[in-house]
Amino acid sequence: DAGVIQSPRHEVTEMGQEVTLRCKPISGHNSLFWYRQTMMRGLELLIYFNNNVPIDDSGMPEDRFSAKMPNASFSTLKIQPSEPRDSAVYFCASSLGGDSYEQYFGPGTRLTVT
């Protein structure tokens, strides 16, 4: 199995630029999650989707962040404009959904905003 695929693995950008992170969940999984991990705040859930529909976006820090899931095999997390405090590792995870709660994580995207 390919597992959850994320791209890019590393992103370095300047403050004010738009950043788009991409995720391909495991085939057949119905739920997709975006997390952010920092030393200060640990692993935070940003948003999650069930069957491509956003269910809970309460973790999205502010309007600069947006996420989409146009189909079952692709999701994006966009930051516009980016700020240095957005520097973190962003993880995408997927799960079967229903009463199966085990989430499978991708390798993450390390974002550095200078």
Place this chain on the structure above:
Amino acid sequence: GESVGLHLPTLSVQEGDNSIINCAYSNSASDYFIWYKQESGKGPQFIIDIRSNMDKRQGQRVTVLLNKTVKHLSLQIAATQPGDSAVYFCAENIGHSGNTGKLIFGQGTTLQVKP
């Protein structure tokens, strides 16, 4: 707010010894708990999970214990190996309708295995 927390930020054990990593949770409505291992530069990896209708579950070299009375979860690793060195996270699913599948993660415990 309700949260999942870990008792010890760092645990250091001798290779071959057993390790016990603890986790406290505060939401009595949580119906599912899971442990993840995260190695440096990688995403969290599933270790073992347990539902609230159980108090113990065993895997390969790992055991998870759930004490709902005191809202405590632990991960036991038998015969700890250098490859077990990582950060370990517990997470809970708060099982109220309309919000299933969402995991709340603790802050993590670093396990260091001394050769």
